[in-house]
Amino acid sequence: MVQAVGTDAWAAVRHQTALLLGRGDAERQQAELQRLDQTEAGLSSSQNLQRPxxxxxxxxxxxxxxxxxxxxxxxxxxxxxxxxxxxxxxxxTPARAEPTSATHGGLAAGKDVSVRAEGGSVAGGVLRVDGGIQLSPPFPRGPQQ
Known part of the structure; x- marks a missing residue:
């Protein structure tokens, strides 16, 4: 549903989703249409800088x-x-329609990337993330002295 917001397919996705989730109940279908409209408004509002x-x-x-x-x-x-x-x-549609690419000196990955420091060293990087991110604690065994 989320990927369809703002596309030409949105009206059809909105309608068919409400039919599916409404299961023949007009009130429930209307409630689903309202939920879908809230999703669209939440994703489309460029004025609200605090939007999820x-x-x-x-x-x-x-x-x-x-x-x-x-x-x-x-x-x-x-x-x-x-x-x-x-x-x-x-x-x-696939979550990522365009190919993964990086400029000179960069690293491109279409899957998970792990950056680890070992032996008291420091590791870092600059990220451009298209989607979610999950961070692990930087010192799984505690800080090294």
């Missing part, structure tokens, strides 16, 4: 979809996952 980043909305939707799927019977789950798979196949 895209990964916030991705996490929110992941949790919402997990909760939705968890409420369904086995029979309903099969149909809903098929609909969701169809929606993703129809409108989904």
């Amino acid at each position: 980043p895209a990964y916030y909305w991705e996490g929110m939707w992941r949790a919402h979809l997990e909760e939705f799927l968890g409420r369904l019977s086995a029979e309903e789950l099969s149909g809903a996952t098929a609909e969701l798979d169809s929606l993703v196949r129809q409108f989904g």
Whole structure:
């Protein structure tokens, strides 16, 4: 859902998502449309410098979809996952459409990168991150003297 905001596919994704999550209940469908509109507003508002980043909305939707799927019977789950798979196949795009690249002296990686200092040395780097980031403690065994 989040990747579709602001694209030509958004109106169709919004509509089909609300139908899927509404499961034939007009009130629930309207509530899903409002949630989708909040997502769009949160991602589109360039005036609000305090707006949550895209990964916030991705996490929110992941949790919402997990909760939705968890409420369904086995029979309903099969149909809903098929609909969701169809929606993703129809409108989904890879998280990274452009190739990974770096300039002279840089490092480009399409997957995880680990930078570690050993033997009391210091390691560092300058990062440009397109997506989330996870940091580990810099001294797993405690500071070296």
